[in-house]
Amino acid sequence: xxxxxxxxxxxxxxxxxxxxxxxxxxxxxxxxxxxxxxxxxxxxxxxxxxxxxxxxxxxxxxxxxxxxxxxxxxxxxxxxxxxxxxxxxxxxxxxxxxxxxxxxxxxxxxxxxxxxxxxxxxxxxxxxxxxxxxxxxxxxxxxxxxxxxxxxxxxxxxxxxxxxxxxxxxxxxxxxxxxxxxxxxxxxxxxxxxxxxxxxxxxxxxxxxxxxxxxxxxxxxxxxxxxxxxxxxxxxxxxxxxxxxxxxxxxxxxxxxxxxxxxxxxxxxxxxxxxxxxxxxxxxxxxxxxxxxxxxx
Amino acid sequence: xxxxxxxxxxxxxxxxxxxxxxxxxxxxxxxxxxxxxxxxxxxxxxxxxxxxxxxxxxxxxxxxxxxxxxxxxxxxxxxxxxxxxxxxxxxxxxxxxxxxxxxxxxxxxxxxxxxxxxxxxxxxxxxxxxxxxxxxxxxxxxxxxxxxxxxxxxxxxxxxxxxxxxxxxxxxxxxxxxxxxxxxxxxxxxxxxxxxxxxxxxxxxxxxxxxxxxxxxxxxxxxxxxxxxxxxxxxxxxxxxxxxxxxxxxxxxxxxxxxxxxxxxxxxxxxxxxxxxxxxxxxxxxxxxxxxxxxxxxxxxxxx
Amino acid sequence: xxxxxxxxxxxxxxxxxxxxxxxxxxxxxxxxxxxxxxxxxxxxxxxxxxxxxxxxxxxxxxxxxxxxxxxxxxxxxxxxxxxxxxxxxxxxxxxxxxxxxxxxxxxxxxxxxxxxxxxxxxxxxxxxxxxxxxxxxxxxxxxxxxxxxxxxxxxxxxxxxxxxxxxxxxxxxxxxxxxxxxxxxxxxxxxxxxxxxxxxxxxxxxxxxxxxxxxxxxxxxxxxxxxxxxxxxxxxxxxxxxxxxxxxxxxxxxxxxxxxxxxxxxxxxxxxxxxxxxxxxxxxxxxxxxxxxxxxxxxxxxxxxxxxxxxxxxxxxxxxxxxxxxxxxxxxxxxxxx
Numbered sequence: 001x002x003x004x005x006x007x008x009x010x011x012x013x014x015x016x017x018x019x020x021x022x023x024x025x026x027x028x029x030x031x032x033x034x035x036x037x038x039x040x041x042x043x044x045x046x047x048x049x050x051x052x053x054x055x056x057x058x059x060x061x062x063x064x065x066x067x068x069x070x071x072x073x074x075x076x077x078x079x080x081x082x083x084x085x086x087x088x089x090x091x092x093x094x095x096x097x098x099x100x101x102x103x104x105x106x107x108x109x110x111x112x113x114x115x116x117x118x119x120x121x122x123x124x125x126x127x128x129x130x131x132x133x134x135x136x137x138x139x140x141x142x143x144x145x146x147x148x149x150x151x152x153x154x155x156x157x158x159x160x161x162x163x164x165x166x167x168x169x170x171x172x173x174x175x176x177x178x179x180x181x182x183x184x185x186x187x188x189x190x191x192x193x194x195x196x197x198x199x200x201x202x203x204x205x206x207x208x209x210x211x212x213x214x215x216x217x218x219x220x221x222x223x224x225x226x227x228x229x230x231x232x233x234x235x236x237x238x239x240x241x242x243x244x245x246x247x248x249x250x251x252x253x254x255x256x257x258x259x260x261x262x263x264x265x266x267x268x269x270x271x272x273x274x275x276x277x278x279x280x281x282x283x284x285x286x287x288x289x290x291x292x293x294x295x296x297x
Numbered sequence: 298x299x300x301x302x303x304x305x306x307x308x309x310x311x312x313x314x315x316x317x318x319x320x321x322x323x324x325x326x327x328x329x330x331x332x333x334x335x336x337x338x339x340x341x342x343x344x345x346x347x348x349x350x351x352x353x354x355x356x357x358x359x360x361x362x363x364x365x366x367x368x369x370x371x372x373x374x375x376x377x378x379x380x381x382x383x384x385x386x387x388x389x390x391x392x393x394x395x396x397x398x399x400x401x402x403x404x405x406x407x408x409x410x411x412x413x414x415x416x417x418x419x420x421x422x423x424x425x426x427x428x429x430x431x432x433x434x435x436x437x438x439x440x441x442x443x444x445x446x447x448x449x450x451x452x453x454x455x456x457x458x459x460x461x462x463x464x465x466x467x468x469x470x471x472x473x474x475x476x477x478x479x480x481x482x483x484x485x486x487x488x489x490x491x492x493x494x495x496x497x498x499x500x501x502x503x504x505x506x507x508x509x510x511x512x513x514x515x516x517x518x519x520x521x522x523x524x525x526x527x528x529x530x531x532x533x534x535x536x537x538x539x540x541x542x543x544x545x546x547x548x549x550x551x552x553x554x555x556x557x558x559x560x561x562x563x564x565x566x567x568x569x570x571x572x573x574x575x576x577x578x579x580x581x582x583x584x585x586x587x588x589x590x591x592x593x594x595x596x597x598x599x600x601x
Numbered sequence: 602x603x604x605x606x607x608x609x610x611x612x613x614x615x616x617x618x619x620x621x622x623x624x625x626x627x628x629x630x631x632x633x634x635x636x637x638x639x640x641x642x643x644x645x646x647x648x649x650x651x652x653x654x655x656x657x658x659x660x661x662x663x664x665x666x667x668x669x670x671x672x673x674x675x676x677x678x679x680x681x682x683x684x685x686x687x688x689x690x691x692x693x694x695x696x697x698x699x700x701x702x703x704x705x706x707x708x709x710x711x712x713x714x715x716x717x718x719x720x721x722x723x724x725x726x727x728x729x730x731x732x733x734x735x736x737x738x739x740x741x742x743x744x745x746x747x748x749x750x751x752x753x754x755x756x757x758x759x760x761x762x763x764x765x766x767x768x769x770x771x772x773x774x775x776x777x778x779x780x781x782x783x784x785x786x787x788x789x790x791x792x793x794x795x796x797x798x799x800x801x802x803x804x805x806x807x808x809x810x811x812x813x814x815x816x817x818x819x820x821x822x823x824x825x826x827x828x829x830x831x832x833x834x835x836x837x838x839x840x841x842x843x844x845x846x847x848x849x850x851x852x853x854x855x856x857x858x859x860x861x862x863x864x865x866x867x868x869x870x871x872x873x874x875x876x877x878x879x880x881x882x883x884x885x886x887x888x889x890x891x892x893x894x895x896x897x898x899x900x901x902x903x904x905x906x907x908x909x910x911x912x913x914x915x916x917x918x919x920x921x922x923x924x925x926x927x928x929x930x931x932x933x934x935x936x937x938x939x
Contacts, residue, residue: 016740020745232368510791
């Protein structure tokens with residue numbers, strides 16, 4: 001007997017609702033699980049004190065700092081390069097073989113597995129350029145995946161600028177470069193900024209590539225020494241640095257501290273909260289900039 | 298926008314310069330004109346299993362007022378990475394839980410010759426099983442039969458009727474080499490269906506949770522979640538290792554390329570001092586090198 | 602433009618809303634800043650030469666950036682290939698043994714270097730993961746665009762994007778503490794294996810496929826749906842007969858991108874798959890992937906030995922597969938456009 005259309009429709013709708021709520025349930029329980037296990041661990045002490053090797057009560061202070069600093073370093077390298085290449089793609093490139101080729105390069109670069117990027121970093125930045133395991137080597141490796149994202153974000157942002165605005169600039173006798181820097185970039189800033197922050201979230205959680213480039217240990221840091229040349233300064237880009245994600249990996253695998261599991265749980269929760277913050281932050285900033293730029297004055 | 302970019306570029310440049318600057322400091326030379334205080338930095342890289350030990354000692358070392366101008370950086374990365382880096386001069390010390398000669402084979406044997414071995418501690422490994430298995434002793438032959446797949450059920454080794462699940466290490470692992478050489482006396486096969494984990498934490502978790510599981514762990518990782526079993530009736534304890542009656546142990550090596558310079562030597566000497574050997578090394582579950590009543594060479598020959 | 606649709610950065614939900622408003626109001630601050638009078642009063646006086654100079658410098662700068670991109674990719678291919686091919690040329694391992702051999706024992710006597718177990722393991726986990734994730738993603742996308750658009754946009758999309766931002770170590774950690782014990786209690790075996798890997802990966806690639814599906818669903822011409830409803834079709838009929846066929850090509854693109862991401866994922870998989878270098882007899886038996894064996898052994902091997910070089914060969918396989926996946930995606934897109 002053939003099912004009536006209505007019944008089929010009802011069943012299908014129920015199935016869609018079921019799966020949608022299943023996904024939500026999985027997500028909620030996933031995030032809930034991590035936060036439930038980890039939130040209890042988070043305290044000011046936990047966030048600021050250095051880890052302990054074989055005693056309880058260690059924190060994640062240096063790791064948290066390293067993650068943020070590595071992020072800043074990566075952005076310092078990526079943003080100018082990514083915006084430059086994005087401008088080229090949006091404004092200077094002509095349709096043709098070369099442009100197609102660059103597009104392919106961007107696409108392939110962003111699809112490389114992070115472990116392959118990490119190995120490349122190990123070979124080239126760590127060994128060949130002799131940067132050793134260092135923040136700089138880590139930042140360069142992260143640049144490899146972040147760069148194509150920046151290029152796309154910039155290109156998309158600039159292409160989103162209405163034609164009239166661009167033409168107005170050109171009509172005023174501005175050169176193309178001035179039109180780009182004075183008109184196109186400021187207008188597309190909200191898009192570029194939101195995209196950048198979201199990309200930053202990904203950098204924050206990366207571990208596989210950093211295992212081989214930034215290393216798995218954090219040397220003694222002297223948080224009163226802000227001279228980037230000093231080997232104990234937190235700002236020295238040539239010191240090895242263990243980020244939060246790498247730290248979770250390490251204490252899960254070799255941790256001998258009795259509270260290793262709790263620390264891993266706490267650190268995971270911190271990591272998730274930070275990513276959440278990045279997501280919310282980029283949304284908020286996008287909306288804020290949009291309002292600011294469109295406010296009638 | 299252009300200005301912003303200029304600022305960014307300047308920052309990049311500054312960082313690069315900073316990078317070059319600190320590199321110059323990194324050579325680990327001492328600038329003590331009077332020869333009294335040593336300063337410089339040391340990079341020790343290698344075995345992840347040794348990392349907690351070296352990190353702990355380095356903290357103590359740097360806190361010592363005599364050495365406060367020396368910075369010690371400790372890196373993981375694995376024994377292979379450590380040996381590569383020390384042999385290429387990227388690290389001052391290569392931490393390894395295996396003799397360098399066992400890693401640099403055949404064509405690379407010459408590289409091992411350049412490295413000077415400093416044995417700083419002894420690590421012993423115990424066979425562990427899931428608590429539910431119901432045995433507390435295995436003979437060497439039984440162990441061999443289990444790890445080569447001849448025995449697949451615990452009832453054939455005196456336990457209950459439960460399938461044996463082997464939690465092994467990857468074939469590149471130094472811990473596995475030690476276990477094969479001194480516990481089994483033969484290479485073990487990678488049997489289909491066995492589990493391989495490189496990290497002690499994961500091995501412990503899996504042996505503790507998986508019914509019928511067997512694996513091996515360094516003494517420092519042992520706790521109530523797994524059952525430690527005797528080998529041929531001998532307990533895996535520090536005392537039995539020292540006297541030579543429990544055979545499954547290995548040296549923890551710190552390799553230097555050629556003889557170490559002053560500051561590296563200061564650190565290794567500190568590592569070997571009674572102060573460290575009697576406290577930190579023992580606390581972390583290692584065995585002091587000075588208390589060993591037997592010695593072993595690379596080929597495995599034991600001398601009293 | 603594909604990876605743009607990949608999870609977090611520039612997930613379609615985010616980049617666009619911000620771009621669209623800027624488009625909607627052409628008289629924004631950009632125009633104000635853009636006017637020569639507003640920005641830099643000195644500029645109009647500049648000579649023609651300095652203007653062309655700045656134009657030239659600007660263009661050169663962007664070209665340098667592009668050149669860096671190209672250098673990066675070529676050096677990656679070059680370095681990985683030079684190490685990866687050394688296994689075959691310097692160490693004399695035969696390519697056919699590497700690709701078709703099923704025995705992996707690089708430290709054995711004699712050593713053997715069959716990588717087939719890893720290659721099959723990688724394909725099995727990532728394809729299975731896509732099989733789990735694709736229908737779920739389609740449901741989620743339909744739900745967000747057709748059934749409850751408001752709730753979907755407000756709540757579900759951000760949550761799915763958050764999913765993309767969760768670091769892979771955390772996934773591995775949760776997989777080992779939740780998925781593995783769960784599978785162990787239901788199925789024979791130890792819980793570790795391809796099934797566990799695929800479940801963890803399917804959650805990780807869900808955002809990738811969902812965002813592409815949502816994207817193509819919301820880009821469908823309105824007429825398509827309305828026409829179908831006007832003909833008296835129920836919602837299910839509309840979805841199954843009009844919408845699904847229309848979005849199928851881009852769904853496929855999403856699935857391939859998901860597989861590509863799953864293929865290259867390392868840490869989360871390594872924690873839950875068991876790492877036995879054999880082709881498993883069931884989904885619940887310990888197995889390996891290309892990435893898991895690299896993470897497991899890289900640190901233990903010494904540079905320039907055959908044991909180390911062969912790991913680079915595995916990395917080279919990953920690299921080549923990336924090109925293959927990108928190629929497939931391009932092919933699909935070209936067909937979808939037609």
